[in-house]
Amino acid sequence: MPERSLIFPCGEFQRRCAALQSAMAVAGFDALLLTTPADVFYVTGFLTRFWESPARPWFVLVPRAGDPIAIIPAIGADLMGRTWIDDIRTWPAPDPRDDGIGLLSETLNDLVPGGGVVGLPMGLETHLRMPVADYDELRARCQGRRFGDATRVVHGVREIKSEAEIDKIRSICAVADRAYARVPEFAVEGVPVDQVFRDFQIALLAEGADWVSYVAGGAGQGGYGDVISPAPVDPLLRGDVLMLDTGAVRDGYFCDFDRNWSIGPAPDDARRAHHALFEATETVLDTLRPGMRAHDVHRMLSDSLRAAGATPGGGRLGHGLGITLTEWPSFTPLDDTELRAGMVLTLEPGVDIAPGRILVHEENIVLRDTGPELLCQRTPPDLPEIGT
């Protein structure tokens, strides 16, 4: 069990911790307070589905120097003890009198001198996974310490993946590739779409996913309505375009890409839309380089779609990927994040075919100095047909 629960050798976590501490020093933070499953996993290797229970908060502190400290419910001591973390402090949560705040504030007051600053992620795409009243109490108990926004400290480190992380993402992408290849076996005319969703999840598990955190999709005549709905119970019909999208997980790392199929011969407009999406992605695969900005990807995809006579969909056209289903940056006109080598990204152009009918593509890449490297198999240029 030890090597599996650690996921990576200790050196990987020590490197992460050192990178966070370098960024903290630049930003002027004396300690970093982390509370979410992804941030805790990133620093410690502590991986559990028990986060699904909202009953208890979990805290990890990264000091200016030295190893992280885990301040966690006693139920997690055994599992945290199998990670590289040595300093583990526990309380018998849930405790309505004091759910860890006494222990956390004492530790913070030891780590952070009066006048010092505690950093925690407060910005876009973050939240604090602890009760608001307890956060107020924590600040009251840490008098003389300031709480500042460490979003960029954490994002700036997490967004560059190590080769070990890239291997994990490539591995879960390969699982999804094999599961997608099996979709024509069960996504046939007459089968209810919710059954297709179940069979697809079964295929992902059978092909090696540890678990399936996300499946969405859609099916409709010549295109689907949205990309976040649970499965309808209606049967697949001839003329439907089916889309499946998954964030499956292995060793705590996600894939996030989708695939489309036509049930029966593909309608002309869906076929044209699929082609335009394929070509738009091709443009980015050919052109993207480190130093470009997130909004450049949005522009490249939109321009290519318009040049093909298609109407680009609204919203973001891709994003970061790693230990959550979606990470920053966002491929929108507003995001000027610099794209750097080592970022794992999704390219997700969409087109509006008609009112209420869209088509969306997604591929997963890692950005290299020389350009994008695909982490999943490329979708075929022609919309695949099932049952023709």
Added chain:
Amino acid sequence: MPERSLIFPCGEFQRRCAALQSAMAVAGFDALLLTTPADVFYVTGFLTRFWESPARPWFVLVPRAGDPIAIIPAIGADLMGRTWIDDIRTWPAPDPRDDGIGLLSETLNDLVPGGGVVGLPMGLETHLRMPVADYDELRARCQGRRFGDATRVVHGVREIKSEAEIDKIRSICAVADRAYARVPEFAVEGVPVDQVFRDFQIALLAEGADWVSYVAGGAGQGGYGDVISPAPVDPLLRGDVLMLDTGAVRDGYFCDFDRNWSIGPAPDDARRAHHALFEATETVLDTLRPGMRAHDVHRMLSDSLRAAGATPGGGRLGHGLGITLTEWPSFTPLDDTELRAGMVLTLEPGVDIAPGRILVHEENIVLRDTGPELLCQRTPPDLPEIGT
């Protein structure tokens, strides 16, 4: 699709909204701000796995009177439009300039007069699913309004399940019952435990789960070490006790119960522990009535285990259940929540067999005026054996 995405008839949601508004009136709240998947689903019926993406916040406001208002990313408009909610206001998230706070604060300032109070869950077992910096900005923009703790308003309503909700939980419990019955087919000596976890998830999906949000377990000689770890890659050995625990989901409702098996003949101490756990649960099934307190359940379970010569495990020995894997109250010595008819609960006694070896049982019940009604099949009194 509409009837599936709504999950329940409108009347169910109108009843919930009215119950929240009654509790708000007593507590003096002019509006309720909800941000988590469970709270948003409870009020609106909006069900999606898209919450897996941390990129965007979602807001639902329950006013003093009248229907709820959804203030959400544009990507969710289509799905929210298929619920009973009519007033849906959207913005193109994620927007680094203003990720919904302008829209949310305007709406709150309209709903809540100067001097009024906005309630939001701030207490035990809650968190605020939005960036901390945006919450600060929201309060700054809602000058003259106070933000107060609405934990009991939300918990007091959500903790009493309607018959429609109980039917949903019974339905997913039946799915898990059928999946557990199939475990002896694949959990045999020599099979790696992580493969058992995959096969169990596949069985849950094949038996009708929409998705599997939680599987944990353990396996070890005569007992396991903890109950929250991901699966080890080691093979099952003769003499192992295997435990599987699941929170599978159907129509947004969870089950949460576990089962134990001995691989080969059960060791005597594990067999005795299993008996003691069965009898402790039996005591509560016979004795529990509305009006008792959460800590009474902890005491009954612990006393019964001690009377059988077993050592009760630490931590809580059960909890609420519904639209998250775990809900309040907690069966600990410290929780004095009054247990009421309509609460769906788990009974989860554990014993320490030896250092690093535990055994845990779990059953799901609904508390009726006449006592507990089982929602899952009762585990057998004798530890089941596989491969004897």
